[in-house]
Amino acid sequence: MAELITRDRKLIVKLVYYGPALSGKTTNLMRLHDMFDGSRCGEMMSFETKGDRTLFFDLLPVVVRSEDGFTVKFKLFTVPGQVAHDATRKAVLSRADGVVFVADSQISQAMNNFQSFDNLEQNARRVGIDFKKMPLVIQFNKRDLHDITSEEEISRCWQPTGLPVVMSSALKGHGVHRTFRDLLVSTYHYLDATFALKQRYNLSVHHFIKAVPKKIL
Amino acid sequence: MEQQEYINLENFDREYGLADLFPPDLAAGLLRGLADHMAVFILREDGRPYFGKPQNPRHFLEMYKSAGRGSQKTGVCLKVAGRLTAVYPLSHEMETIGWLVFQENEGAPSIDVGVAAEFAATAFNRVIHLKYRDLLTSGLHGQVVEESYNRLKEKARQLQRSETRYRMLAQNLELEVERKTAEIRDTQLMMLHQEKLASVGQLAAGVAHEINNPIGFIISNLNTLGASAEDLSSLLARYAGLVDVWLNLDGEDNIPQEVLDEIANINRLKQKLDIEFIVEDSQALVAESLDGAERIKDIVQNLREFTHPSVKTQETVDLNQCLDTTLTILSGQIGNAVQVKKRYGDIPPVQCFLREINQLFFNVIMNALQAVGSSGEIIISTAAQNNGEVEIIISDTGCGIREEHLAFVFDPFFTTREVGRGIGLGLYVAHNIAQKHNGRIDVKSAEGGGSEFRIRLPHV
Numbered sequence: 001m002a003e004l005i006t007r008d009r010k011l012i013v014k015l016v017y018y019g020p021a022l023s024g025k026t027t028n029l030m031r032l033h034d035m036f037d038g039s040r041c042g043e044m045m046s047f048e049t050k051g052d053r054t055l056f057f058d059l060l061p062v063v064v065r066s067e068d069g070f071t072v073k074f075k076l077f078t079v080p081g082q083v084a085h086d087a088t089r090k091a092v093l094s095r096a097d098g099v100v101f102v103a104d105s106q107i108s109q110a111m112n113n114f115q116s117f118d119n120l121e122q123n124a125r126r127v128g129i130d131f132k133k134m135p136l137v138i139q140f141n142k143r144d145l146h147d148i149t150s151e152e153e154i155s156r157c158w159q160p161t162g163l164p165v166v167m168s169s170a171l172k173g174h175g176v177h178r179t180f181r182d183l184l185v186s187t188y189h190y191l192d193a194t195f196a197l198k199q200r201y202n203l204s205v206h207h208f209i210k211a212v213p214k215k216i217l
Numbered sequence: 218m219e220q221q222e223y224i225n226l227e228n229f230d231r232e233y234g235l236a237d238l239f240p241p242d243l244a245a246g247l248l249r250g251l252a253d254h255m256a257v258f259i260l261r262e263d264g265r266p267y268f269g270k271p272q273n274p275r276h277f278l279e280m281y282k283s284a285g286r287g288s289q290k291t292g293v294c295l296k297v298a299g300r301l302t303a304v305y306p307l308s309h310e311m312e313t314i315g316w317l318v319f320q321e322n323e324g325a326p327s328i329d330v331g332v333a334a335e336f337a338a339t340a341f342n343r344v345i346h347l348k349y350r351d352l353l354t355s356g357l358h359g360q361v362v363e364e365s366y367n368r369l370k371e372k373a374r375q376l377q378r379s380e381t382r383y384r385m386l387a388q389n390l391e392l393e394v395e396r397k398t399a400e401i402r403d404t405q406l407m408m409l410h411q412e413k414l415a416s417v418g419q420l421a422a423g424v425a426h427e428i429n430n431p432i433g434f435i436i437s438n439l440n441t442l443g444a445s446a447e448d449l450s451s452l453l454a455r456y457a458g459l460v461d462v463w464l465n466l467d468g469e470d471n472i473p474q475e476v477l478d479e480i481a482n483i484n485r486l487k488q489k490l491d492i493e494f495i496v497e498d499s500q501a502l503v504a505e506s507l508d509g510a511e512r513i514k515d516i517v518q519n520l521r522e523f524t525h526p527s528v529k530t531q532e533t534v535d536l537n538q539c540l541d542t543t544l545t546i547l548s549g550q551i552g553n554a555v556q557v558k559k560r561y562g563d564i565p566p567v568q569c570f571l572r573e574i575n576q577l578f579f580n581v582i583m584n585a586l587q588a589v590g591s592s593g594e595i596i597i598s599t600a601a602q603n604n605g606e607v608e609i610i611i612s613d614t615g616c617g618i619r620e621e622h623l624a625f626v627f628d629p630f631f632t633t634r635e636v637g638r639g640i641g642l643g644l645y646v647a648h649n650i651a652q653k654h655n656g657r658i659d660v661k662s663a664e665g666g667g668s669e670f671r672i673r674l675p676h677v
Contacts, residue, residue, distance in 0.1 A: 003232065012232060042310045045350060056357055061310040073310065075230065087361040087368075095228065 002097045002191055009201070010071040013191065015183060016093055019102035020109065020116035021053075021081035024141040027170040028102060029060045029076055032180060035173070035213035040064070054080040057092045064210045070201050074184075074211055081116065089119070094127035098135035098187035100179055102170075105140045105148035135186035137164045139179045144169040177212060184208040229356030235261060235315045237352060238345045239307065244268045247341070251319075254328045259307070260316040267315060277304050277318050292317075292338055294331035301326065303334030309345055317341060410646050418572065425517045432517065436510045443503035450496040519545040531568050536607060536674075537561045539571070540597055543578040547586065554592035562600040564607045565676045569654050574674075577650040580643040581611050581658075581670050587634070588615025588668060606656070607676050612669040618662040626660055647672075 003012040017025040026046065033044045040062060047056040062074040077096075079089040093099075101120060103113040124131040140154055151167060158165045164182040168175025188197070188208040197203040239259075245268070248257050259268035264278040271277070276297065281304040284293040292305030300321050307315040317338050319330040460480055469477060487493075519542050544557065551557060567574075585595050593614040600608050618626060618633075625631040627648040644658075651658040655675050662668035 005232070014230060039311075043346065045353070047350075047354060056354055059353070063311045071312075073312075077230070087364050088357065091229070091357055091360045091364070095230065 001095060002195070004195055008071070009069060010073065011191075011195070011197070011201075011203075013072060013074045013097050013187060014095055015074055015076050015098045015100070015187065016096040017076065017078040017100045017102055018089075018093065018116070018120050019079075019081060019100075020104055020112040021083070023081060023102045023104040023109070023113075023116075024168075024170040025078040025081065025102045026052075026054055026058050028100070028139075028141075028168075028176050028179070029058050029078055031170055031173045031176045032062075032076070032213060033060055035177065036062070037214070040211070040213070053082065054078060055085075056080065056088060062211045064207060066201075066203055066207050068202055070203060070207075072203070072207065072211070083115075086119070086123075090123045090126060093120070093123050093129070096129065096134070097191060098137075098183050099124075100137045100139055100183050102139050102141050105142045105154075105167075106145055107147050107149055110149065133190070135183065135190045137166060137179055137183045137186065139166045139168050139175065141168045141170050141175075143167045143174070144172060181209060181212045184211055227356070229353055229360060233309070233349060233352060235259075235267060235307070238309055238314065238348045239341065241268055243344070243348075247344070248337075251328075251333065251337075255322055255326075255330050255333070256318075256320040258318040258320075260318060262312075262314050262316075264316070271318065277302065277316065280304060281306075281316070290335060292334060294334065299323075301330050303330045305334050305338030307338065307341055307345060309349060314345075406642070406645070407649060410642060410649075421520050425520045428513065428517050432510055432514050436507060436514070439503055439507045439510060443500065443507070446496075446499040446503060450499070453492070453496065516545060516548075530570075532571055533566045534569055534571050534574060535566055536564060536574070536609060537599055539575055540578055540582075540599070540609070543575055543582060544597075546579065547582055550583070550586050552586075552589070552591040555586070555589055556594045558594065558596045560596060560598035562598065564599050564601045567607055567674055567676045569674065573650045573653070577647045577658075577672070578609075578611075580647040581672070584643055584670070585611055585613035585615065585668070588613050588617070590615065601676070602673070605675055606673045609672040609674070610669060611672070612667060614667045617664045617666045617668055618660065619664045623660065623662060627658070 002014065004010075005012070017028055019025055026048075029044060033041060042061040042063070045059040047054065047058070049055050057080065058076075058078040060076040062076065064072050064074075066072075077092050079085075079092045099120070101117060103109075103117075121131050124134060138158055140149070142148065154165060154167075164186065166175050166179045166182060168179060170176050185205055185208070188205045192198055192203075192205075195201075244259055248268070251257050256271075257269055258266060258271045258274070258277075260271070260274050260277065261267045264275045266274050280295055280297060280302070281293050284295055292303055294301065294303040296302065297320070300323060302318065302320045305317045306313040307317055317334060319334040319337070321328070321330045460483075463472070464480075540559070540561070544551075582595070582597070589595060595611070595613045598610045600610075602608050622631075622633060627644050631645075648658050651672060651674065656673050658670060658672045660668060660670050
């Protein structure tokens, strides 16, 4: 759950990019980092093994300030997708305020997507997150590749859930922006219900959306 | 840097402050070399001193905020009270978490504080970033290790529990198997015995029924035969009388020779057949046969009583009568020179399964008969006890039981008889029946000095 430091007029929001191995979680963060002009986001921190596989997590801090001087710091994390790192995944997921599930659109990865989503549900339960209420955006990445699950099939599968679904190609920067925006909107409404952000701190959804980079690749 | 560092197992993703990211020890170590050349301070984000003891710390912040900065530099460098002073922010995740202040010494400044501060601020911000990385990774790693350790511990606990369970199971298994085996063996024996009892009973009842009918008409016919023989005898006597009368009336001379010859023939035949004896004896024969037939009827009756079909229900029974019935059944086994003495007391009736109690007495008396062989004495006595029990003592003057065998006489399949004469179940069954009736049976014996079996059964 987000940390509200009333003394400093500051809200810390934790957002997590979850998904199967090699689905493009780190790429999402890298693209976001590229799109920021530098004053808004900090250094991106990565802990990778030699083969560019995430070992612990990636972390990209994004800060916005309201005209009243209220600070919202978003900490964007990725989890390591490899099955073996489940304990790390669980630790990174804990206290998340919003989650992007980055699925791999390739047909061959359908089973991995399913298993990872199941793992997300399980870990959310283990760390005490109400999975049904948790802000969640589904991103189908790698739309630039061939042999991918069709959009019709994806929407047939996901529309009934009512969750925002974004088609993306993180490598090319497509859809990354939109995914982040959708997540911020869901997360704002979720946190507003808990902290009365609008009423107490005059924070509106636009303040959250300010965190989205202006520049689009 | 001699400092103790702990891996913090709190949430690795919490907010970190100046004290976490640039601990005073670390700052002191890094700044030690500069202390001779200038005054060095670190202020907290709000201007309170963090490292060193500045006279007027707020002043530096005001100076920084009022000064316009050059586009390249993040800090400012101005003269304060005649001393060149550089103020640079220390930042973390795009937020200022403290201030680095370098102020040149009074008199002859030996170093350019502006250059030094810019260099130091860059370096320190890097240190802060690296420290942040260190805290994040070590914290996360600690959490992951802790969790894995706890999972392993839980798994070990579960394994230990199941191992204990299996070990106990294995230990008890042998005992359990032994116990069950004994139970099954005993049950089998009882079933075998009951089966035997049932089939013997059925057979005996069947035979008894079959014998009952012929013995009925044998007795009836014998009575008729006796009466007929008597009739024939009287008829024969009348004929003899007729001959005598005729001879007396007419005299032998007046009787035709042929008739006299025939009379002489008849007399000779009478003499030859010993008719007088036949007439006398026929009555005795019929009487004896009737007696024998009556005895057969008795035995059959006793046999039917002995194999009474009421196995499943208890009834109130006079044990003295049971003993008599049993003795009747065994009468054929009692040798000529064997004396059976009954010393029955006045005993109350006992609630029991009649057939089983008969079997109990049968087995013990049979045992006594076998012990005495062809000659000896068997004494059967009954008496009521004060404790609500009836005591039946069956003693014999037979061969006795060896001391080393005494402990086993009630065990199944224990026998001292030659092969084919006994399978060693008689006393075992007797023992089981006594137990089933909440009674008991024990034995006193000496080799060559006879045995005494004492049966105690509770009465109603």
